[in-house]
Amino acid sequence: MILWAIKRMVPVNWDVRHEADPIVATYLLILDPNIKLVTLDYLMPKKFGLDVAEEAVLARPHLRGKIIVMSGIRFPKDVQERFDALGCVTLEKPFELEKLEQIVLSIIGVQQ
Numbered sequence: 669m670i671l672w673a674i675k676r677m678v679p680v681n682w683d684v685r686h687e688a689d690p691i692v693a694t695y696l697l698i699l700d701p702n703i704k705l706v707t708l709d710y711l712m713p714k715k716f717g718l719d720v721a722e723e724a725v726l727a728r729p730h731l732r733g734k735i736i737v738m739s740g741i742r743f744p745k746d747v748q749e750r751f752d753a754l755g756c757v758t759l760e761k762p763f764e765l766e767k768l769e770q771i772v773l774s775i776i777g778v779q780q
Contacts, residue, residue, distance in 0.1 A: 670707065670738075673765050677772045678705065690715035697724040697731070705775055706731060710739035710747075710758075718747055725754050734775050736768070 675684045682704070687693040690712040697703060697720070706724065708717035717737050724731050733755035740761045743751065751758050757771050 670768070673768065674705075674707065674772060677769050678776060690717070690720050694720050694723050698727040701728065701730075703728070703731065704734060705772065706735040708735060708737045710737055710743065711741070718750055721751065721754050721756055736771055736775070738763075 671684065671686050678684060685696075687696060690708075691714055693708075694715065697706065706721075708720055710717040712720075717739075721735050721737060724735065735754065735756045736759060737751055737756050738759045738761055742760060743758055748758060757775070759768065759771070
């Protein structure tokens with residue numbers, strides 16, 4: 669549902685991709701300089717969203733402030749501080765799609 673919603677929020681010419689494997693996603697984020705927006709789950713198999721975000725921002729500094737991290741649990745204080753340092757926006761589930769849309773449009777620079 670999130671993927672479908674994001675496809676409706678971004679310009680139609682954007683290539684919106686989904687990668688379930690966080691290790692593969694990390695490589696894609698490092699290798700592709702054209703990525704403009706990233707959504708991650710905090711708790712993923714094989715790798716935490718925090719690790720993916722840190723590696724992505726280190727390799728591609730333009731992604732600072734363009735990563736949205738979602739979680740079904742409350743972010744521990746130290747983890748939230750690290751996400752904040754990366755410029756990540758965090759969302760705790762459940763959330764309204766309107767909230768996600770506000771964040772996405774803010775990141776990509778679209779006025780509502």
